Amino acid sequence: MRPIRRFPISSTSIVRIVVFIVGALMLLAAARFVAELPAVMPGNAAGTMVLVTLGAIFVLAAIWIGI
DSSP, X not given: XXXXXXXXXXXXXXXXXXXXXXXXXXXXXXXXXXXXXXXXXXXXXXXXXHHHHHHHHHHHHHHHHHO
């Protein structure tokens, strides 16, 4: 019987890393977006909130997947 070959990085680790990176990039994009905009832009503020919300969800999901 042949032994099962295992990769050094499991698919769960890969998903966790990808989700964390995507979430962090969304948070960085939101921060850059806010830094470059004028103070009063309600439509863009909603877009920023979406980026921050999704970024935080992805980062927390990456942490949760690891548990």
